[in-house]
Amino acid sequence: MNSKAFEVVAKIVATHGLAVFLVIFYTLIIYPESQQERSAWIQEITKVRMLVDPVSRPLNTIQADAISKIAIDQFIARLRSSFNDDLSSFSGLSRLSSRMSTLQKSTRDILNGVHDENDVTKEKKNSAYFNTNKYEILNNSQKSDFFSFYQKVFTEVNTLVEQEKTEKMKSYRRLFIQEVQNNESIVIQLERLRLDNGTLESIWRASLKIAQQEWFKSINGKVTRGNYIEVQYFLKEVSTFPYFNEWKRENRESVDLLLGVQEFSNYSDFENLNNLLQVEMAKKINSSAFNI
Structure with missing residues (x-):
């Protein structure tokens, strides 16, 4: 990844959070075609969002x-x-x-x-x-x-x-x-x-x-x-x-x-x-x- 691309990614993460960046990356860049792949990716995004966003993380x-x-x-x-x-x-x-x-x-x-x-x-x-x-x-x-x-x-x-x-x-x-x-x-x-x-x-x-x-x-x-x-x-x-x-x-x-x-x-x-x-x-x- 060149420095320009890194700056764009960093700005998105800083402004909107890692979870939002992953959604954008998922939908605009890689977008798996199979339903199973999409489901697995959504689960991974959800896990990351819970880790980086304590407010949204379920309480025990x-x-x-x-x-x-x-x-x-x-x-x-x-x-x-x-x-x-x-x-x-x-x-x-x-x-x-x-x-x-x-x-x-x-x-x-x-x-x-x-x-x-x-x-x-x-x-x-x-x-x-x-x-x-x-x-x-x-x-x-x-x-x-x-x-x-x-x-x-x-x-x-x-x-x-x-x-x-x-x-x-x-x-x-x-x-x-x-x-x-x-x-x-x-x-x-x-x-x-x-x-x-x-x-x-x-x-x-x-x-x-x-x-x-x-x-x-x-x-x-x-x-x-x-x-x-x-x-x-x-x-x-x-x-x-x-x-x-x-x-x-x-x-x-x-x-x-x-x-x-x-x-x-x-x-x-x-x-x-x-x-x-x-x-x-x-x-x-x-x-x-x-x-x-």
């Missing part, structure tokens, strides 16, 4: 697993942060804090001898709180009045809790979808990383879809920590009222609905999502990679 399962773990960890961390920032405003802890401050002030006033001069004429009331509502009944009320009170209050509180669950699930879905969209630019990079059968991007999307469905099932009906504590406070307060235990024995279902309220865990629920994604990604990687 170890590499794919390592990359998928990084992608999962990043997604979970950002999703957890979004949940913490957004749902804290719905936690109910501010209402509890305000209520506790009022209770502490009343306790201090009693200890310091400060009292309402009309207290002596007031009848003692039993009070319980939920959300922004205060439920009261006179201590000397009849048993039937207490039973009616419990029925009314538990019906209302259970309705509020169910509404709270529905709203929380809407928030969970919104935040999840929002984070999937925010993560799109990174996911697109996974498209450049392929296995023998498919790309990491397609595996991620398929795994995320399955994990999302299973995760939503597992967190459906769970409330934030503040809401959960608020339910516990309400049950603790009302359990001290006269005739409550007797009413509870006859209305177990109404009480059990509140006792069954579950708290969304910032640790275990995100760990569950992590595990779901890890399992799905591993299954799909193993079925898409032919080399270990």
Whole structure:
């Protein structure tokens, strides 16, 4: 090969890569006539392209697993942060804090001898709180009045809790979808990383879809920590009222609905999502990679 030809070849390789040069050389210069020869040449070109172009080289399962773990960890961390920032405003802890401050002030006033001069004429009331509502009944009320009170209050509180669950699930879905969209630019990079059968991007999307469905099932009906504590406070307060235990024995279902309220865990629920994604990604990687 003379120097001029060498310069042309070098320029093609430098500009377009060795694989492109081999294709040009194959099609314009030697072009084997037999199908078998052409197939063999294409295979050789493919091997060379994989060696000189790491992006196009198929990942093995170890590499794919390592990359998928990084992608999962990043997604979970950002999703957890979004949940913490957004749902804290719905936690109910501010209402509890305000209520506790009022209770502490009343306790201090009693200890310091400060009292309402009309207290002596007031009848003692039993009070319980939920959300922004205060439920009261006179201590000397009849048993039937207490039973009616419990029925009314538990019906209302259970309705509020169910509404709270529905709203929380809407928030969970919104935040999840929002984070999937925010993560799109990174996911697109996974498209450049392929296995023998498919790309990491397609595996991620398929795994995320399955994990999302299973995760939503597992967190459906769970409330934030503040809401959960608020339910516990309400049950603790009302359990001290006269005739409550007797009413509870006859209305177990109404009480059990509140006792069954579950708290969304910032640790275990995100760990569950992590595990779901890890399992799905591993299954799909193993079925898409032919080399270990």
